[in-house]
Amino acid sequence: MTYHADERGYYGEFGGAYIPEMLYPNCEELRQNYLRIMAEPSFQEEFHQLLKDYVGRPTPLYFAKRLSEKYNTKIYLKREDLCHTGAHKVNNTIGQILMAKKLGKNRIIAETGAGQHGVATATVCALMGIKCVVYMGEIDIARQAPNVARMKMLGAEVRPALSGSRTLKDATNEAIRDWINNPVDTHYIIGSVVGPHPYPDMVARFQSVISEEVKSQLQEKEGRENPDYVVACVGGGSNAAGAFYHYLDEPEVGIIAVEAAGKGIHSGESAATSALGKVGIIHGSKTLLMQTADGQITEPYSISAGLDYPGVGPLHAHLYVSGRGEFISITDDEAMKAGLGLCELEGIIPAIESSHALAIFEDRKFKEEDIVVVNLSGRGDKDLQNYIDYFNL
Amino acid sequence: MNRIKQKLQEDKKILSIYFTAGYPQLNDTVKIIQDLEKNGVDLIEIGLPFSDPLADGPTIQESSTIALKNGMHTELLFEQLKDIRETVSIPLIIMGYFNPVFQYGVEAFCQKCQEIGIDGLILPDLPLDVYQEEYEPIFKKYGLINVFLITPQTSEARVRAIDKASDGFIYMVSSASTTGAKSGFGAEQTQYFNRIASMELNNPQIVGFGISNSETFDQATKNTKGAIIGSAFIKHLTQNGVEQIGDFVNQIR
Ligand SMILES: Cc1ncc(COP(=O)(O)O)c(C=O)c1O
Numbered sequence: 001m002t003y004h005a006d007e008r009g010y011y012g013e014f015g016g017a018y019i020p021e022m023l024y025p026n027c028e029e030l031r032q033n034y035l036r037i038m039a040e041p042s043f044q045e046e047f048h049q050l051l052k053d054y055v056g057r058p059t060p061l062y063f064a065k066r067l068s069e070k071y072n073t074k075i076y077l078k079r080e081d082l083c084h085t086g087a088h089k090v091n092n093t094i095g096q097i098l099m100a101k102k103l104g105k106n107r108i109i110a111e112t113g114a115g116q117h118g119v120a121t122a123t124v125c126a127l128m129g130i131k132c133v134v135y136m137g138e139i140d141i142a143r144q145a146p147n148v149a150r151m152k153m154l155g156a157e158v159r160p161a162l163s164g165s166r167t168l169k170d171a172t173n174e175a176i177r178d179w180i181n182n183p184v185d186t187h188y189i190i191g192s193v194v195g196p197h198p199y200p201d202m203v204a205r206f207q208s209v210i211s212e213e214v215k216s217q218l219q220e221k222e223g224r225e226n227p228d229y230v231v232a233c234v235g236g237g238s239n240a241a242g243a244f245y246h247y248l249d250e251p252e253v254g255i256i257a258v259e260a261a262g263k264g265i266h267s268g269e270s271a272a273t274s275a276l277g278k279v280g281i282i283h284g285s286k287t288l289l290m291q292t293a294d295g296q297i298t299e300p301y302s303i304s305a306g307l308d309y310p311g312v313g314p315l316h317a318h319l320y321v322s323g324r325g326e327f328i329s330i331t332d333d334e335a336m337k338a339g340l341g342l343c344e345l346e347g348i349i350p351a352i353e354s355s356h357a358l359a360i361f362e363d364r365k366f367k368e369e370d371i372v373v374v375n376l377s378g379r380g381d382k383d384l385q386n387y388i389d390y391f392n393l
Numbered sequence: 394m395n396r397i398k399q400k401l402q403e404d405k406k407i408l409s410i411y412f413t414a415g416y417p418q419l420n421d422t423v424k425i426i427q428d429l430e431k432n433g434v435d436l437i438e439i440g441l442p443f444s445d446p447l448a449d450g451p452t453i454q455e456s457s458t459i460a461l462k463n464g465m466h467t468e469l470l471f472e473q474l475k476d477i478r479e480t481v482s483i484p485l486i487i488m489g490y491f492n493p494v495f496q497y498g499v500e501a502f503c504q505k506c507q508e509i510g511i512d513g514l515i516l517p518d519l520p521l522d523v524y525q526e527e528y529e530p531i532f533k534k535y536g537l538i539n540v541f542l543i544t545p546q547t548s549e550a551r552v553r554a555i556d557k558a559s560d561g562f563i564y565m566v567s568s569a570s571t572t573g574a575k576s577g578f579g580a581e582q583t584q585y586f587n588r589i590a591s592m593e594l595n596n597p598q599i600v601g602f603g604i605s606n607s608e609t610f611d612q613a614t615k616n617t618k619g620a621i622i623g624s625a626f627i628k629h630l631t632q633n634g635v636e637q638i639g640d641f642v643n644q645i646r
Binding site: 163164180182280283 | 444446461467494495496520523542551574
């Protein structure tokens with residue numbers, strides 16, 4: 001029994017590649033080559049060199065003493081917030097830009113919501129001197145101006161997605177349409193463990209460096225590789241996939257996925273996909289997604305743009321349905337409070353996405369001797385305006 | 394015999410028209426179908442609108458968004474079409490994305506199609522392997538033809554596999570693009586049309602994407618069985634409403 005993807009990209013009943021024929025050659029090329037390319041020593045060497053010297057890995061595993069005292073358990077923070085560009089997203093973009101080069105592609109496209117993945121993509125494209133187009137919903141462009149400016153400084157073209165609700169899901173649609181129109185020279189760098197096979201598996205593998213490091217770091221600090229729990233927020237689910245990866249098939253490690261409840265699960269303004277979603281097809285993957293009874297995809301809501309996605313990666317749908325993962329949803333208010341709490345207790349300003357993971361300790365109690373690793377997926381610089389508005393700073 | 398197969402046996406080039414159900418007005422569906430038939434169209438693709446039509450360009454996206462806003466949904470479309478076979482005899486295909494069909498229940502959807510007299514489905518994001526493993530027996534049970542797409546990038550081996558899995562016609566996407574993105578054909582398309590023609594497939598091919606007038610219709614059908622017009626017809630409806638459908642059809646051929 002494994003919780004990893006099978007050969008055809010299925011996690012239990014979820015995953016696969018529900019794509020129009022126009023995308024088949026692109027996805028097939030990737031599917032046939034990604035494992036082979038990733039296994040090449042030259043690829044591994046360049047990937048790890050860049051993660052070390054450019055991204056700043058390994059990121060620390062930090063024992064949060066005061067936070068642990070407050071909640072009476074042992075909390076470690078995996079400091080993805082210290083990655084170059086400010087979040088875990090860059091682990092994946094480094095991997096995929098190297099993949100694109102191996103496949104001989106000379107143009108990159110990406111989608112972005114909050115702009116974190118867009119910035120991480122623009123960054124690696126600048127690094128490699130490759131042309132970059134980032135699709136971003138018109139509404140997100142307006143509310144994430146600093147990240148739009150960063151992408152432009154990094155040489156990317158930011159194209160507004162004007163269709164549908166003009167947010168992340170529509171930016172993803174536009175990126176997919178671009179790929180349909182440019183099937184030969186372009187690689188699409190998806191920003192999470194979503195989309196058609198092989199993306200969820202490939203992105204999870206690139207992010208798996210997170211739990212690989214946690215294992216050896218925990219061994220050093222606690223004399224054991226396995227914590228009792230790993231906690232991560234889930235938008236599409238890439239930071240969670242990376243944090244869970246090497247623990248998926250270790251049943252003694254509890255897996256806790258934290259979704260955004262927005263203004264409350266039943267408020268009509270929420271992004272808690274496991275609670276509100278049904279099985280369906282979104283962006284080429286069979287997974288849980290928020291939709292009408294009629295199968296139209298609905299708009300999610302969360303104060304954190306990075307969790308504002310109506311679906312969830314197929315791995316997480318499987319973790320939910322199989323019961324392997326414990327799913328908790330956290331409201332805007334709970335997340336904001338937990339974010340401020342981390343500032344006050346540990347001197348770390350977290351991304352609002354990561355604040356959702358930190359917020360579980362209010363209600364979810366752990367034993368005093370439990371070791372709980374929380375993946376701190378990103379830092380809060382990008383969210384300052386949100387924090388300012390929320391707390392009247 | 395299925396109406397699509399019967400139509401394909403006629404010694405003529407097929408003109409197929411796509412429109413989005415529920416656009417421009419919610420209840421235009423039946424009138425559009427009747428007027429298209431009256432004006433000599435051979436086959437109609439009724440678009441079931443979807444919130445996230447990722448193979449479509451701006452024109453069909455926009456029509457889908459408006460159709461949904463107008464209140465179109467799966468059950469209502471079936472309701473509108475329930476007596477369609479009293480007045481219309483040309484083949485009818487429902488074209489849409491897989492998720493709404495999946496939510497309705499694939500078998501229930503197919504059964505409903507048979508009751509109404511729908512002849513086939515085009516679901517671009519239902520891939521060949523999933524269709525064959527899970528759904529082919531259901532489509533067959535209700536007498537529905539499933540139409541697959543090929544593109545200029547589709548490998549020869551895959552074209553052969555699709556030909557084998559097909560039982561009607563192959564939808565030949567004219568260029569690597571979303572709908573309505575390009576208009577007119579160049580040397581590249583001609584070469585592609587010829588290449589596919591020389592493969593002598595079992596199923597006839599009907600070309601879609603990029604056909605908007607008599608010139609592109611003639612080019613597309615020179616070496617194929619027919620052509621499909623979508624975005625250009627939607628634009629016509631946007632500008633003229635449903636009163637002058639004949640004008641549009643008659644300038645094509
Ligand atoms: C800091 C941070 N955490 C989490 C996410 C959510 O993405 P995922 O669920 O793929 O990790 C984002 C997305 O923008 C992010 O910026």
